[in-house]
Amino acid sequence: MIYDVVIIGSGLGGLICGRQLAQQGRSVVVLERQHAPGGCLQSYRRGGMDFDTGLHYVGGLDEGQSLHDAFETLGLLRLPWHRLDPEGFDQITIGEQTFPLAEGYERFADTLAAYFPQDRDALQQFVAMLNHLPPMEECAQVNAYDYLTNLFHDPLLVHVVSAAAMKMELRRETLPLFTFAHGLSSYVQSSWRLKGSGNLIVQSLINDIEAAGGVICCNAEVNELKEQEGRIVAARCNNGETYEGRLFISDVHPQLTFSWMPDSTLLKGMFRRRIAALENTFGMFTVSLVIKADTLPYFNHNKYVYRKANVWTFPEEDGVGGVMLSARVPEDGLAFTRQVDLLTPLPWTMCQAWSDTTVGRRGEDYEKQKAQLADDCITLAERVIPGLHNMIERRYTSTPLTWRDYTATPCGSAFGIRKDCHSPLMTMLSPKTPVPNLFLTGQSLVLHGLEGVTRTAFSTLNTIKNYK
Structure with missing residues (x-):
């Protein structure tokens, strides 16, 4: 069978593209x-x-708000979303001080102005920028850190408004204001957790794909894109299967995608060198805690905890300097949570010694390092949840190596290709490729995160719409 569309990778971007194209009647x-x-x-x-x-x-x-229409189109608003505390959807602890980030642009500014009265006007300018996000051509070349340090008088406020951005890579030298602002703005509008797991999103999209006649094939690892007369005609997999198609969309990291075409005459040397030279953002270390029953009341916000005011640089320093805490919404309606995730950035250099290993076969030294990192994360988290160590029933950990092995992302990068305000056109990729019927989607193109990947998927779909 020759499919109308072959999609490689079933992350959010791939599933959105699959759902929309299947509902248009394409195979x-x-x-x-x-x-x-x-x-x-x-x-x-x-x-x-x-x-x-x-x-x-x-x-x-x-x-x-920014994601409402897209999620309504995708049928995802019907899922059990749980709104976080409007008075403080994120609680930022730096040293001994804690600051709430409140929902709504005006309330966000007013709440922080109570702590930083000399920066009230600057906060109003800041939320006005978040509310009316400048187009990419205006702020992709603006350095986010320079923008913040020039806007705010109090250096601590720079760290406070940046602290919840552990969901992106804060890099003083390169992070574009475009990336920073898009990574924060929608959360200030309103913040939500799922009452359940992320599989609810996955299954909803898959159900719609299959209902429209689409097919999901697992254990199908692509290792070659076959080119013929200037077009891709088939994807070959490790299991020996070949999938022929008219259009191909890759939701896989661009560096891996183009490695499947080593002999392509359409991918010129300069293009290959450009893609190969792109740097990737750091990965994350995650500690998933199972909490003893009836010991930790559910907290309806995220907690970000930093040892000191070094939000932009702590991943470069020794030890665990910052951690994010996220609690699972109790599905039984009770007041206590049973699950808490702790996340902290982890440079690839901390994993490199085991780069040639696979899941479950990394050795004792690796397990010791993970155990120590987990202990350090829990100790830092105890600044806001005293006695957390004694509440833990069991725990599970993952590193960038885990991410690499499960998602095929180079170095286990959490946010894809690193965007650079000094060369945005080089680091922000188009869905189009030099191969006319091969398109890209996913977090490495322009924006990452749930909102960024959703926007990018619709951008990919619009690009395909114009394809002849």
Whole structure:
């Protein structure tokens, strides 16, 4: 069979493209290298509990907000979304001080102005920028850190408004204001958790794909894109299967995607060198905690805890300097949470010694390092949850190596290709490729995160719409 569309990778971007194209009446197949679809959205099950990997909260789901219309189109608003505390959806602790980030642009500014009265006007300018996000051509070349330090008088406020951005890579030298602003704005509009696992999103999209006649194939790892007369005609997999198609969409990292075409005459040397030279953002270390029953009241916000005011640089320093805490919404309606995730950035240099290993076969030294990192994360988290160590029933950990092996992302990068304000046209990629019927989607193109990948998927679909 020759499919109208072959989609490689079943992350959010691939599934959105698959759903929309299948509902247009096109024959669609989605190829996934793992035994289960979902990419960074998939959850895993241990001891009768589901644990999320990449999804913790999402912003902008109310009517008129940034993700509402897209999620309504995708049928995702019907899922059990739980609104976080409008008075402080994020609680930022730096040293001994804690600051709430409140929902709504005006309330966000007014709440922080109570702590930083000399910066009230600057906060109003800041939220005005978030509310009316400048187009990419205006702010992709603006350095986010320079913008913040020039805007705010109090250096601590720079760290406070940046602290919840652990969901992106804060890099003083290169992070564009475009990336920073888009990564924060929708959460200020409104913030939500799923009452359940990220698999709810995955399964909803898959159900719609299959209802429209689309096919999901797992354990289908692509290792070659076959080119003929200047077009891709088939994707070949490790299992020996070949999938022929008219259009191809890759939701896989661009560096890996183009490695499947080593002899292509359409990918010139300069293009290959450009893609190969792109740097990737750091990965994350995650500690998933199972909490003893009836010991930790559910907290309806995220907690970000930093040892000191070094939010932009702590990943470069020794030890665990910052951690994010996210609690699972109790599905039984009770007041206590049973699951808490702790996340902290982890440079690839901390994993490099085991780069040639696979999951479950990394050795004792690796396990010792993970145990120490987990202990350090828990100790830092105890600044806001005293006695957390004694509340833990069991714990599970993952590193950038885990992400690399499950998602095929170079160095286990959490946010894809690193965007650079000094060369935005080089680091922000188009869905189009030099191959006329091969398109890209996913977090490495322009924006990452649930909102960014959703926007990018619709951008990919619009590009395909104009394809002859």
